Amino acid sequence: MPAVPPTGIASRSPSSPSAVAVNLVADLLVRIGGQTVPLSRCRWVLFDQTGCAYGSLLGGFCLDEQAAHREFTPRQRDRARQTRRGWHVELLTRDQWAARARLCLLGCCTHLVPRPEDRHLLDPDDAVLAAAASRWTIPPAGGEPQ
Numbered sequence: 162m163p164a165v166p167p168t169g170i171a172s173r174s175p176s177s178p179s180a181v182a183v184n185l186v187a188d189l190l191v192r193i194g195g196q197t198v199p200l201s202r203c204r205w206v207l208f209d210q211t212g213c214a215y216g217s218l219l220g221g222f223c224l225d226e227q228a229a230h231r232e233f234t235p236r237q238r239d240r241a242r243q244t245r246r247g248w249h250v251e252l253l254t255r256d257q258w259a260a261r262a263r264l265c266l267l268g269c270c271t272h273l274v275p276r277p278e279d280r281h282l283l284d285p286d287d288a289v290l291a292a293a294a295s296r297w298t299i300p301p302a303g304g305e306p307q
Contacts (some may be wrong), residue, residue, distance in 0.1 A: 193254050204258045205229035210247030213270060214262035216239070226250045 189200040203220030207230070216233045223229040230248045234240045253261060263268040 189221075191220075191252065193252060193257070198254055200224075202255060204253050204255070204262070205232075205250055206248050206253055206258065206262045208248065209232040209243075212261075214265035215248075217258065217262055217266055220252060226252070230268075275297065 162219060190197050191200050191203060193203065199220075201219070201221040205223055205226075206214050206220040207216040208214055218229055218232055223232060226249075229252075230240055231242075233250070234243060
């Protein structure tokens with residue numbers, strides 16, 4: 162990740178005219194899909210194996226995927242289980258976040274209705290998914306909802 166070097170802005174402190182305070186201003190830049198954007202304007206998103214977003218975090222809070230995953234899932238045992246089951250963390254621009262994660266986080270996405278061929282990927286202990294599945298009917302292959 163290319164970074165912008167910090168720039169110093171010197172100012173005199175009102176309490177001591179001889180003291181110089183330096184304010185460091187730095188914003189890390191990241192390249193996502195060929196676009197360079199400030200990390201602070203991005204979002205880390207936790208996706209499950211079906212592509213449904215389960216969590217979102219401002220980009221500036223974490224510097225890499227592992228740190229973001231620790232924020233979403235504090236226990237190592239749970240992170241390892243999620244990773245084995247295909248969960249992953251991605252850094253998205255605001256536009257990508259709006260297109261890929263927003264509806265999921267609002268509970269309006271289509272990921273809650275798994276395709277029949279993806280049912281083996283689902284976590285049987287996932288209470289959120291179980292509750293969602295109880296509200297939806299899964300259409301037969303090539304058919305209309307029942």
